[in-house]
Amino acid sequence: MIPLRDIAYARSGDKGSSANVAVFGRTAEAYTWLRTHLTAAVVEAYFKPLGVGEVVRYDVPNLEALNFVLPGILAGGGSRSLRIDAQGKTLGMALLEMSVEAPVGLGTIRPTESKG
Amino acid sequence: MPAPLKIANAAGFWGDQPGVAAKLVAQQPDLDFITFDYLAEVSLSIMAILRAKDPAAGYARDFIEVVRSLEEFWKQGGRTRLVSNAGGLDPVACAEAVRVELARANLAHLKIAVLSGDDVHAMVTSDGAEFQNLETGAGLEEVRDRLVTANAYLGAEDIAAALRAGADIVITGRVADPSLTVGPCLAHFGWAATDYDRLAGATVAGHLIECGTQVCGGISTDWLELPDSHAIGFPLVEVSADGSCVVTKPAGTGGAVTLRTVKEQLLYEIGDPGDYLSPDVSVSFLALKVDAIAENRVRVSGATGRAPPPTYKVSATYRDGYKAHGMLTVFGHDAVKKARHAGEGLIRRLHDDGCVFREHLIECLGTGASVRGVASRVSDTHLIETVLRVSVAADTKEPVERFTREIAPLVTCGPQGVTGYASGRPKVMPIFGYWPCLIDRSLVQPIVRLVN
Numbered sequence: 366m367i368p369l370r371d372i373a374y375a376r377s378g379d380k381g382s383s384a385n386v387a388v389f390g391r392t393a394e395a396y397t398w399l400r401t402h403l404t405a406a407v408v409e410a411y412f413k414p415l416g417v418g419e420v421v422r423y424d425v426p427n428l429e430a431l432n433f434v435l436p437g438i439l440a441g442g443g444s445r446s447l448r449i450d451a452q453g454k455t456l457g458m459a460l461l462e463m464s465v466e467a468p469v470g471l472g473t474i475r476p477t478e479s480k481g
Numbered sequence: 482m483p484a485p486l487k488i489a490n491a492a493g494f495w496g497d498q499p500g501v502a503a504k505l506v507a508q509q510p511d512l513d514f515i516t517f518d519y520l521a522e523v524s525l526s527i528m529a530i531l532r533a534k535d536p537a538a539g540y541a542r543d544f545i546e547v548v549r550s551l552e553e554f555w556k557q558g559g560r561t562r563l564v565s566n567a568g569g570l571d572p573v574a575c576a577e578a579v580r581v582e583l584a585r586a587n588l589a590h591l592k593i594a595v596l597s598g599d600d601v602h603a604m605v606t607s608d609g610a611e612f613q614n615l616e617t618g619a620g621l622e623e624v625r626d627r628l629v630t631a632n633a634y635l636g637a638e639d640i641a642a643a644l645r646a647g648a649d650i651v652i653t654g655r656v657a658d659p660s661l662t663v664g665p666c667l668a669h670f671g672w673a674a675t676d677y678d679r680l681a682g683a684t685v686a687g688h689l690i691e692c693g694t695q696v697c698g699g700i701s702t703d704w705l706e707l708p709d710s711h712a713i714g715f716p717l718v719e720v721s722a723d724g725s726c727v728v729t730k731p732a733g734t735g736g737a738v739t740l741r742t743v744k745e746q747l748l749y750e751i752g753d754p755g756d757y758l759s760p761d762v763s764v765s766f767l768a769l770k771v772d773a774i775a776e777n778r779v780r781v782s783g784a785t786g787r788a789p790p791p792t793y794k795v796s797a798t799y800r801d802g803y804k805a806h807g808m809l810t811v812f813g814h815d816a817v818k819k820a821r822h823a824g825e826g827l828i829r830r831l832h833d834d835g836c837v838f839r840e841h842l843i844e845c846l847g848t849g850a851s852v853r854g855v856a857s858r859v860s861d862t863h864l865i866e867t868v869l870r871v872s873v874a875a876d877t878k879e880p881v882e883r884f885t886r887e888i889a890p891l892v893t894c895g896p897q898g899v900t901g902y903a904s905g906r907p908k909v910m911p912i913f914g915y916w917p918c919l920i921d922r923s924l925v926q927p928i929v930r931l932v933n
Contacts, residue, residue, distance in 0.1 A: 374702035374741060378750035381522070381616050381915050387748030389741070414854025425754050427769055427783075428744050434752055444523050444913045447804060447842040447872035448851075454700075455851040461702070462856040 370461035372472030373399060377457035382442035384435045384453030386460050389428065391472035396429040398467050408433050411463055412456075416440060433460075482722055486669050488662050488686070489717035492517040492565075493693025495524050495541050501693075501715050503550040506561055508731035510554075512717065513669070516661040517544065517565035518691050525630040525655065526798035526913040528569045537578075539571030545578050548650070552586040564640060564651045564661045570630065572597045572654045576932045579650060589933060594648035596639050598927040599655040601920055605631040605797060612795070612918040624799040624916060631797035633920055636760030636789075637683075638674055639927040640664025646931055655796065657759045662687030662718065670722050680762040681786030682724025685769065688757075689728055689746055689781065690716045696728060696746040698736035709735025725782035727774065738777040747771075747781075760793055762786040793925055797916035802839070803881040804874040805909050807888035808846075810901035811869055817845045817861040819896035820869035826895075827871060827887055836880035844870040868901070874912060881909050 369388075372395040377386040388403060390396025409420035418436035425432060439453055440446040450456075489512050491501040502515055519541040531538035544567035551559070568575040576595035583591050605612050605621070606628050612621040621628075632655035641664045643651045651664070666672065666683040674680075689696050694713040704710060714734025718726040728738055736742075747766060751757060754766040763786060770783040811820040824843035831838075844850040846868035848861050873884045885906045892899050 370702070374745065376700070376702070376745040376749055380750055380752065381917060383616070385748070385751055387745065387751070389744055412852075412855060415852060423754050425748070425766060427767060428747060428771065430744060430748055432748050432751060432754055441914075443915050444526070444910070445801065445915070447806070447840060447874060449844055449846065449870060450851040457702070459852040459856045 366464040366466055367469060368461065369463040369465050372467055373461060375457035375461050377453045377455070379439055379442055379452040382437055382439045382445070384438050384456055385432055386435065386456050387430050387432045388460065389430045392474055393429065395471045398471055399431060400424065402465065402467070403431060405433065408460065411460065412438060483670065485719035485721045485727070486514070486666060487512050487717055487719050488514045488516060488665055488690070489715060490516050490518065490690040490693055491547070491715055492519060493691065493695065494521055495519040495543070497693050499543070499546070500550065502547050503554070505715055505731065506551065506554045506559055508733065509717065510559060512561045514562050514564055514665045516690070517547065517563070517567060518658050518661060519544070520566050520569065520655060522796060522915055523798055523913050525570055525632055525796070529629045530911060532570060537574060540569040540575035541567040542578075543567070544575065545582055548579050548582050549586070552588060555588055555591065562644070562649045564664060566653045566656055566661065568595065568597070568652045568654045570600070570654065572652050576652045579652065580932050591649040592647050593650045593652065593932040594643035594646060594929060595932055596635065596643060596651065596653040596656070596927060596929050598925060599632045599635050599653070601633050601795060601925060602628065602631040604920070604924060605795065612797070612920070615917040615919065621916070621918070624914065627799040627801070628916070629798050629800055629913065631795055633793040633795050633925050634760055635793070635925075635927050636660045637663035637667050637680070638761070639929050641667035642929045644668035646929070648931065657761070658691040659684045659687030659759055660761055662690065662720075663761050666720050675788075677762050677786030677788065678784065679724035681764040681784035682726065682782070683720055684757070684759050684762055684764050684786070685747070685766070685781060685784045686718040686720050686726040689743065690718055692746065692749065694736060695749065696742055697730045697738055698742050701742050701745055703741065707736050711735060724784060725780065727778050727780050729778045738779055740771055740773050740779060743771055743779045743781065758790060758794070760789055762789050791922060792919040793922055795918045795920050797918060798913040799916055801912040801914040802874055802876045803878045803909050804872060804912050805881050805885050805907045806870060806872045807885065807907045808868055808870045808901070809888065809891055809899050810866065811896060811899055812866045813896070813898035814865070816867045816898070817848055817864050820845045820867050823891055823895040823899070824869050824871045827891065828873075831880070831884060831887060834883070836883055838873045838875045838880060840874040842872045846870055878909060885909060
């Protein structure tokens with residue numbers, strides 16, 4: 366098992382009481398792996414303790430990205446939520462802590478490949 | 482082909498780093514425009530509270546300081562123009578304050594335009610109006626009498642009209658964030674309002690810079706590896722006549738503009754990437770191309786657009802009670818257990834004294850509390866220290882007020898090892914509910930006016 370952050374990078378933000386987390390493959394191979402394994406159901410189960418609703422995944426292959434929309438995850442969001450993170454700032458980092466059964470080295474850029 | 486239009490951003494939110502605009506024009510004097518985005522979802526409700534105490538406080542006064550900081554640059558022939566939603570609830574008063582400031586500095590030849598008409602509070606609160614909540618589907622009836630603000634997101638066409646009239650400084654109320662960038666492009670390139678692919682490209686450019694340093698490495702996953710992260714540059718886009726752009730930052734600034742920082746920011750706060758809505762155009766990101774063309778220069782092209790919706794989005798806020806958060810540090814063995822026990826005891830004591838809270842929350846920071854129950858690999862029992870954070874919310878102010886006076890006493894009645902109480906009592910804060918809804922465009926009358 367390796368942490369998701371070894372093969373992916375991410376960014377999260379808020380929209381009312383929902384949030385989105387965009388997840389990007391660190392390599393083309395990593396993105397292919399993510400598309401197969403990081404399903405909406407997997408992400409929904411992971412964030413269930415925060416009360417998330419039905420997660421929707423949008424595939425953005427031209428950016429080697431998956432965009433997850435997490436409805437209702439911010440317990441009111443904005444000025445309303447009492448949580449330390451009312452705006453979903455930590456959700457990207459939290460998702461990257463997920464343990465995944467991906468091949469070791471999947472996120473490593475080979476020397477010939479430009480960083481991207 | 483006309484030269485690309487250089488548009489920077491010097492504020493990603495109300496309260497962003499001061500002094501940025503003056504630094505930007507020193508680093509990059511050939512900027513055509515600087516944009517400033519001051520308005521997050523609930524910023525206008527904060528202005529409403531400030532304005533209740535001081536009628537002149539309905540806009541972002543920081544912007545007057547920005548204008549002052551650029552006076553020397555303009556006197557020496559600098560031509561950079563400004564577009565900002567600093568007007569907040571009261572764009573006319575903001576424009577008047579800028580006029581007075583420029584007159585004082587003998588810069589009265591700079592033309593100021595104000596865009597108003599976004600305030601639809603009267604319409605939204607009138608009897609019989611629908612205005613369903615876009616998130617919950619609920620009817621407005623339940624909050625109508627508590628509505629504080631209701632503002633439509635106006636678009637680029639009105640900003641472009643102000644610029645065509647010769648404005649050097651455009652001050653708006655609520656507009657869609659990317660429209661601050663799209664407006665100058667529309668006016669400069671003479672695009673038609675139906676040039677949807679070009680508008681889509683400019684909207685993407687505006688979206689990329691609207692959060693200040695974020696596209697230059699701020700909050701990026703690999704932030705720790707950034708060069709000179711203490712001085713990350715603010716971004717600029719060089720928008721071409723076809724709507725594509727190059728994202729970059731002034732030479733000599735910290736941070737980085739890479740494929741990764743740009744891709745992260747492209748999907749920041751995005752729902753369906755195939756249907757990003759603005760009042761100017763509905764944008765698809767699904768054919769976007771990002772290319773690193775040189776160090777700290779990333780070209781973004783391939784945006785496609787369709788006609789925008791026939792409605793404006795409205796961001797409304799309503800009063801929804803009060804809240805407060807109190808924090809104390811707890812050190813020692815069983816720190817988390819003690820912190821939690823102290824927090825629960827505090828709530829119980831208040832309850833026994835008759836305080837009614839509709840909600841409370843006890844968090845022990847350091848245990849993964851930001852995402853409680855998710856990714857918690859920290860064993861609470863091994864922590865030698867935690868920050869206890871207790872929060873309450875109530876319909877009325879009194880119980881919350883009382884709560885704020887009960888935090889410090891934990892220093893004497895709580896566990897041994899409580900510290901960090903020196904910052905004083907927490908503040909009682911009003912809670913604003915967020916009410917996104919739609920309004921027919923025909924009901925909204927944007928007004929563009931030159932002030933001087």
